[in-house]
Amino acid sequence: MTREPKNLIKWVAISVGGLIGVAHIGLLGYVLNPQTKIQQPPTFNIPNGPYSSYRIKAGKDGYEIEYRANDPRVLESERSLNVDQNRRGLFGGGSEKRSEYRRDQYTMDGARNLGGAIDGEGKSAKDIECIVADAGARSQGAMAGSAIAAGVAVPALSSVPYVGWLAGGWALLLGQKAGSELGSQVGQVFNDC
Secondary structure, eight states, rough: OOOHHHHHHHHHHHHHHHHHHHHHHHHHHHHOOOOOOOOOOOOOOOOTTTTTTEEEEEETEEEEEESSSSSSEEEEEEEEEEEEEEEEEETTTEEEEEEEEEEEEEEEOBBBBSSSTTTTTTTOHHHHHHHHHHHHHHHHHHHHHHHHHHHHHHHHHHTTTTTHHHHHHHHHHHHHHHHHHHHHHHHHHTTOO
């Protein structure tokens, strides 16, 4: 009777060990075999218009996309004029030799590029005044916000163990950002922008 339980335990151990061994061999075969699945390239939905261009390079290492929404951005025109005339007039003859060369750049709507803002699209004096006033108001607000934060929040937060120095710096930056935004809003009200 004592032989049967030992035999049974031995066969159960051999069976379980064999099952685990076969499972490991199957798993190693699955992991080490390269996948033969064909990978499909992704679909790119690039907006395409009359003046846009794009180039896609695909390889086994990845994809590279170069997209230009307005290509050509600048249209160019070149003209040359050569005049060689003999004039016969009331006081005698004369000759004229003239050579001109002109190269112009145009925008898409056909306006000639003069190197600055196109008429009607530049900023008015009021817009420029508002931009300058906003910059000054933001600067003053940032200084006031950081001064208030340095006087109120930083001393209280710097006493926090281990992270007080970090919390104090965050409070100072937060005060500066909030002061800048508030200064911008106040500057818009006072400057009618």
